[in-house]
Amino acid sequence: MSELLDDKEAATKAVVDWLEKKAKTKTKFYIKDFYKIFPDDKPRMIKKVVNKMVEDGILEFWSSGSTTMYGLKGAGIQHASEKEE
Template identity: 35%
Template structure:
């Protein structure tokens, strides 16, 4: 995994975050990086997941990738505002 590709993947997430889009499909990441081979972007993204830079987010039927720091913010917000009838953990 090249540092150039890793930086490019982070840039894709940061650019989309500025637009208000926190979660991306792997396909969206691949499509925004046409200068890199598709399979290498997927491998690099998986390595970034393993390293704790990215995180999976699932709606139950769809799985997205997001920056780990954004995932942590999302998780803490959910813990601070439990659904009605749910107790705070």
Template identity: 90%
Template sequence: MSSDLLNDKEAAQKAVVDWLEKKAGSKTKFYIKDFYKIFPDDKPREIKKVVNKMVENEILEFWSSGSTTMYGLKGAGIQHSSEGEE
């Protein structure tokens, strides 16, 4: 059974965005486990579904080294342009 916060899709997404924006000064990429702190009462699999939905909706984006994957707000931190692609 998921928490009320996680069940309310809009509130859950807002909580994620707010948390990421708060952190934006020091960090832009986060491990999946970092999101567990936003939903302390929920199971990892349920949190993963919300966060991945946000990637699908282009609110978040993945960053991958090839071995590890991290999540960040779309457009935040190192982007294509800084990699010389734009």
């Protein structure tokens, strides 16, 4: 396991920084996209970090019913359209 995943604060910062850089073109990502941030770690450990960030309210799930994606809480086009009801 990398030292980065041992330090949850550093792992959270790495994920948020990566998502903010990508936000200009995309706001939702598959779990496999997060593997690029931590190439030396096992997918299960990365998923635990991402799911903990969802629990903490930093990230959120988005699901189409067959696909689950993750993004920064409050980011993305669907938030604007959901509030227009």
